Amino acid sequence: MRNLTEHNITEAVLNTLNSDNARLNQILTGLVKHLHAFVREVELTEEEWLAAIQFLTRTGQMCDDERQEFILLSDTLGASILVDAINNRKDEAATPSTVLGPFHREGAAEVEHQHNIAGEGTAGEPVIVSGRVTAPNGEPIAGALLDIWQASAEGFYDIQDESQPEMNLRCKLRTDERGRFAFRTIKPSSYPIPDDGPVGDMLRALNRHPYRPAHVHFIITAEGYEPVVTHIFVDGDPYLDSDAVFGVKSALIAEFVRHDSAEEAEQYGVAAPFFTVRYNFVLQPRDRRDTS
Amino acid sequence: MRNLTEHNITEAVLNTLNSDNARLNQILTGLVKHLHAFVREVELTEEEWLAAIQFLTRTGQMCDDERQEFILLSDTLGASILVDAINNRKDEAATPSTVLGPFHREGAAEVEHQHNIAGEGTAGEPVIVSGRVTAPNGEPIAGALLDIWQASAEGFYDIQDESQPEMNLRCKLRTDERGRFAFRTIKPSSYPIPDDGPVGDMLRALNRHPYRPAHVHFIITAEGYEPVVTHIFVDGDPYLDSDAVFGVKSALIAEFVRHDSAEEAEQYGVAAPFFTVRYNFVLQPRDRRDTS
Secondary structure, three states, X not given: OOOOOXXXXXXXXXXXXXXXXXXXXXXXXXXXXXXXXXXHHHOOOHHHHHHHHHHHHHHHHOOEOOEOHHHHHHHHOOHHHXXXXXXXXXXXXXXXXXXXXXXXXXXOOEOOOOOEOOOOOOOOOEEEEEEEEEOOOOOEOOOOEEEEEEOOOOOOOHHHOOOOOOOXXXXXXXXOOOOEEEEEEEOOOOEEOOOOOHHHHXXXXXXXXXXXXXXXXXXEEOOOEOOEEEEEEEOOOOOOOOOOOOOOOHHHEEOOEEEOOHHHHHHHOOOOOEEEEEOOEEOOEOOOOOOO | OOOOOOOOHHHHXXXXXXXXXXXXXXXXXXXXXXXXXXXXXXXXXXHHHHHHHHHHHHHHHOOEOOEOHHHHHHHHOOHHHHHHHHHOOOOOOOOOOOOOOOOOOOOOOEOOOOOEOOOOOOOOOEEEEEEEEEOOOOOEOOXXXXXXXXXXXXXXXXXXXXXOOOOOOEEEEEOOOOOEEEEEEEOOOOEEOOOOOHHHHXXXXXXXXXXXXXXXXXXXXXXXXXXXXEEEEEOOOOOOOOOOOOOOOHHHEEOOEEEOOHHHHHHHOOOOOEEEEEOOEEOOEOOOOOOO
């Protein structure tokens, strides 16, 4: 292993991938081949290589308990939604998955139906979300667990915004015996992904905006079914066709129906105007996954 | 741009690369194509994706003023030497380049010939390095600037080792009118690249050792010639055929000749045993670069 040139370096590196873990060798073989092919294809200069090193370093150093810049990078380069697609091949009837994003938090409290997840002082238009979780044949799934999170009307998650109560706009809910769930929240807004770091610099250099269309996140799990990581998007949002992280699927867009009647609002114990949205999730049974 | 699948996501991302900088579009086009092809080829799972995100984050967070873990990652995956090879295509007569590594520092002092770069308290066997810098036709290059750095006999660069004087084992030298240079130092040792971070974890997982064969670094610049970033390696080193960063070239290996005579040592003002090494650098003239 001497005198390596642009023509034989790749093979030399591949020969050093001798893990006892065959899968690690397989992944690194793919990585080295594609990394080298990329460098060769674009004939990366030494200055560009150093700029890449510095970009990756800044990306790592932007990360902390509340910020995951490498997930943003993966999301904005379409890698996250690709990994999602490869790992969640489903029947058409099942609710499609989309990106997890960097703002999920473990430990949201399980609440009763009709709970309002918008805590004290959370401004925004009231929304009542309800629906069912079913199998593809329409059979209700009782006891499915929904892990739910969203940004405020200003477009910030609790961990980005000190003015919000701890664990604001997050909860877990279980479906009842008829597969139903219901909770209250405020209407989410489209918002820019954090763009004061290297990923923001990249988007600006590419003349790309950093916005995501308004959405509510869900992870739904139920025994005997594939878990689904997904969103409900707000119909009519101006960014539905240019989501900065490529996550929109038509089947995930829901109509947020506006109600202006003060009487109707009173029935729900909210102020008018308010919105209702119904969405039914369909889970893919385990072991019947169509991986074709 | 909705309903993106594993089959159309790559094209959708490529359509968002709209920089005013054509070269940036070209580089990111290559990056996105190869990143996506890698994910598809190995069918990266969601757990593996998250492990990769965490690995890259740790790599960035390992970096500081004295540690560049992303350069180590690039070096150990053979990307650095590939970039070097692509950007330094030369005539065979010219001294080959090799990796810069993460330990170069700006600002080394220019010293006189015969200066000893091993500062106060630097243990090690004395070495007298001398040689010439010439054009491929043997014509001496006067006034060429050599920027020189190396690790201690214990295998640590000054910035890794508080016991060394500031800027220890570093200097700049200019060739005289006959293209000659000479300096004194201590014999370098093979050493492990820093392996207490994610790159070290990767090497262990691959059953790879972290060692580099003993070497002295040089960057040589002269008006009218291509600069060269290179090393002199110590002949006989046990790691010449398994350099952790793939940098060894036969033309860069030099014999460190041992001298045991006390009288000879006295002539040089050192203690026996000591070593002498002669190495001639050949620079590639600018604008006559063979890029075939």
